[in-house]
Amino acid sequence: MSTIKIKGATLFTMVEGEAPYEGDLLIKDSRIAGVGPSIAEEAKEIVDGRGMIAMPGLVNAHQHSPMSLLRAFSDDLKLLDWLERKMLPAEGRMTPEDIYWGAKLAIAEMIKSGTTAFADMYIHMNEIAEAVKETGIRASLTRGVIGLEDDGGRRMAEAADLIDRWHGQADGRITTMVGPHAPYTCPPHFMKEALTLAADKRVPVHTHLAETVEEIAKIREKYNCTPTEYLADTGILSHSHVLLAHAVHLTTEDVKLLCGIKGGVAHNPVSNLKLSCGIAPVVELLEQRICVGLGTDGAGSVTTLDMFEEIKAAAWLQKLRAGSPAAFTAGEALAMATIGGSGLLALREEIGTLETGKKADIILIDLRKPHLQPVHSMESLLAYSVNGADVDTTIVDGRILMRGRRLLTMDEEELLRQASVRVKRITEGV
Ligand SMILES: CSC[C@H]1O[C@@H](n2cnc3c(O)ncnc32)[C@H](O)[C@@H]1O
Ligand SMILES: [Zn+2]
Numbered sequence: 001m002s003t004i005k006i007k008g009a010t011l012f013t014m015v016e017g018e019a020p021y022e023g024d025l026l027i028k029d030s031r032i033a034g035v036g037p038s039i040a041e042e043a044k045e046i047v048d049g050r051g052m053i054a055m056p057g058l059v060n061a062h063q064h065s066p067m068s069l070l071r072a073f074s075d076d077l078k079l080l081d082w083l084e085r086k087m088l089p090a091e092g093r094m095t096p097e098d099i100y101w102g103a104k105l106a107i108a109e110m111i112k113s114g115t116t117a118f119a120d121m122y123i124h125m126n127e128i129a130e131a132v133k134e135t136g137i138r139a140s141l142t143r144g145v146i147g148l149e150d151d152g153g154r155r156m157a158e159a160a161d162l163i164d165r166w167h168g169q170a171d172g173r174i175t176t177m178v179g180p181h182a183p184y185t186c187p188p189h190f191m192k193e194a195l196t197l198a199a200d201k202r203v204p205v206h207t208h209l210a211e212t213v214e215e216i217a218k219i220r221e222k223y224n225c226t227p228t229e230y231l232a233d234t235g236i237l238s239h240s241h242v243l244l245a246h247a248v249h250l251t252t253e254d255v256k257l258l259c260g261i262k263g264g265v266a267h268n269p270v271s272n273l274k275l276s277c278g279i280a281p282v283v284e285l286l287e288q289r290i291c292v293g294l295g296t297d298g299a300g301s302v303t304t305l306d307m308f309e310e311i312k313a314a315a316w317l318q319k320l321r322a323g324s325p326a327a328f329t330a331g332e333a334l335a336m337a338t339i340g341g342s343g344l345l346a347l348r349e350e351i352g353t354l355e356t357g358k359k360a361d362i363i364l365i366d367l368r369k370p371h372l373q374p375v376h377s378m379e380s381l382l383a384y385s386v387n388g389a390d391v392d393t394t395i396v397d398g399r400i401l402m403r404g405r406r407l408l409t410m411d412e413e414e415l416l417r418q419a420s421v422r423v424k425r426i427t428e429g430v
Contacts, residue, residue: 003028009049013354014056014338020378027360030398035354051368057116057361058307059341062245062266062295064122066102070300073427079212079275089430100127101418107135113306113388116361116396121179125162133170136401136409140345142179142206147190163201182208183227184218191234204241211246212277228254237261243344248278264291264344269313271297279321293341306388311337330383364393
């Protein structure tokens with residue numbers, strides 16, 4: 001049995017009502033075996049937690065990981081222009097090997113900035129699954145399917161194959177979903193086909209929703225309803241679990257339609273800011289007890305996968321939107337990045353807090369830095385001052401993936417070399 005003890009850290013458990021305290025955390029195999037002020041039981045491996053915060057790993061609830069290869073390639077365009085003129089043509093040139101290295105580049109960035117689980121939607125998913133398996137991170141994988149082209153059927157078959165091959169693999173670190181891309185790329189019959197597949201395979205649906213005003217206009221023109229009403233009409237919102245990325249433009253009626261859904265909304269504040277999409281009504285969603293997690297979206301739009309940037313942006317945008325600094329707190333933003341994300345990945349019982357019995361997905365943040373002292377409020381410090389580079393150690397499923405900022409499951413030099421040799425072919429002339 002593998003055992004690890006984190007000694008003398010400040011434990012920020014994210015358990016409701018529990019204040020941070022100094023203590024130890026014991027890991028046995030993949031799970032947390034004890035958390036408390038002092039644990040007597042010894043372990044094979046000791047991690048010195050003094051001067052560090054131990055907290056649950058962050059959950060990136062919406063991503064397109066291989067888009068790391070398209071980071072800073074195309075900026076300052078409207079979403080649909082950016083997607084149709086730049087991203088889709090470049091993605092059309094990506095080989096399965098490109099996808100594998102792009103996913104690995106994203107995973108390295110995520111582990112180095114404190115993300116321990118992510119929800120991904122992309123193409124060539126077998127390669128992404130291999131990257132997840134090798135690197136030790138946790139992921140919910142979705143083959144994104146667009147229903148506008150002739151080969152929608154082949155894509156749906158790939159979506160089914162991903163589930164059959166990978167659901168529950170890599171010691172259970174990999175789960176899967178079905179991914180009809182968005183209301184504007186999936187006509188009703190195709191949405192229903194995706195829903196049938198998800199129901200047959202008993203997996204969640206992961207889709208984009210109401211990201212831009214252009215999408216609202218398109219769906220109104222085509223179907224005379226809002227994108228949220230469209231998803232309700234096709235039955236998607238009644239599915240056993242739905243992960244809705246963005247949900248920026250919602251009417252009061254739309255929010256009512258989302259009440260009671262199983263799953264929830266992945267809020268992507270930095271991507272929404274950068275593409276000037278708008279500000280999602282997060283406070284209203286939370287008031288209706290709708291689960292909200294945080295995502296980055298792909299590096300092709302957002303540029304960085306550092307979830308601490310999303311935490312800051314989420315808090316600041318909701319304060320601005322409400323015209324009140326009290327409208328949304330640091331603690332609420334941190335909860336979205338951990339507990340909220342765990343709910344969206346359908347892993348609420350397994351990750352998101354530091355509690356005995358849960359999976360050991362833990363990060364250590366080194367506080368011994370000028371921008372992290374003094375410590376008046378741990379929550380404010382974590383939400384407003386910490387950045388991804390402050391993460392010292394990342395543990396997933398009881399395995400240390402980064403220690404002292406050194407990646408232990410990846411050759412970082414080879415990774416950077418592979419990324420740089422691929423991008424010219426993918427992007428030249430696009
Ligand atoms: C078919 S796989 C997923 C597909 O989604 C594209 N994508 C990336 N970012 C966004 C976004 O913000 N809205 C909609 N679609 C997006 C990505 O380029 C892939 O083609
Ligand atoms: Zn997206």
